[in-house]
Amino acid sequence: MTTTTSTPQPCDTIVFNGHLLDPHASPEPSADGAIAISGAEIVAVGTSQAIRSEWIAPKHIDARGGVISPGFIDAHVHLSGYLAAAARYVEPVGEGLFSGGSNVREIVPFVAEMTAMTLPPELTATVLRPAFAAMLKSGITSVVDAGSSGHDGIVQAANEMGIRAAIGPSLADSWHDDDGVVIRQVESGPLLDAAEAWLTDNVSTEGLVSGLISAVETIACSDELLAGIAQLGEAFDVPIHIHSHITEPSDRAHIDVYGRTATARLRDSGFLSQRCVAMHVGNAKKADIDAFSETGVTVNHNALGNAMLGFATSQHQAIPAMIEAGIPIVLGSDFAPSMVATPFESMRAALAMHREAVGTDNALSLEQAIAMATNSGVAVGRPGRVGRLEVGQLADVVVIDTAGIHHLGDRHPIPSVALRARPNDVRTVIVNGDIVVEDGDFTAIDEYEVLESGQAMLASMR
């Protein structure tokens, strides 16, 4: 769609001469696409010739026949987990802490306590600046914190680095005692009051950082806490995220404790809605999928993290079934303690995992993988405003170069992005209308200084 006027209109930035990436449509591929950006928004989309005759801008970015893509998302990172990078590497003996979806009895108390820690903002911010820099350089423009401590430092680092982030308190009031029995450990009222205070101070409808409120796991929340989180989500108009339906053993453990399925409790507490992002969902059965589909839930899938941690969730084939049911899926890494994942790694992990699990090479299409990696709206609390190259969308845009030797073959934008692109191909990254990376380098950040400070902070923690 373009605006037709006789005199050119002013805008801030024109990106031209590229394939516009749209996984939902399959137009005749053309390298003649362009967009115009004014302030934080995309104001026009069309051919290079039309955009350049109808708009004038002080800044023109030539995509050189590559791909102009909506920004990518990492919809699931425990950002304070990067502090664990302070630990020296030793070759592991036996299974890791989170292996196999982990033992519910051990992991729920651990995570509940981890997300309730107090961390000095400067500590978290200094370690997270290089992590955000690495995400941005690989084309990630949106990141969702799935439960961390040190929120104030995370907000600070996201604003300093120029990445869109959704962050907020992660709550739990029930976990296992020493005998392995799930009991109420803390009152939900003060937890909800503290979350409300944080959201009051931090939720904004503008800017890069938006609020969310999340739950550690369905098993770790009383009915009152689930209902309270749902009400706060409504009151502040922010997403509500919950780890749920992770593995078969975690779902069984939930039924043992509450006598009902996680889906039944989530539905009865008012948690399932269009603002809900159910995280993981490796073990959804037909009743769960029907409930998610009817209530408009978005599901977050973490192919790379699940595979690397040996969750063995793809055997249930829940993700292909939920795509079939029309449930929006948004891709995350859930791999914060050990690496900064790129969107290309996450998409290829999803493709490999589901095709292998189902045993066909059409179990997940390239278009579906790209849609999962760019579908950031609900997850970052900006539903309908990010994730597509359309007029009125917030300008989170990535230019991917396809001239490299590894792009041998048809330069159709779908295989170029889903199969061939590498982080070094990311030439330009625009977040909220601001050019953060240009020609592969940060415009306003010294990435080596940011890395040195982060490394020094980690070293001081050893």
Ligand SMILES: [Zn+2]
């Ligand atoms: Zn998680």
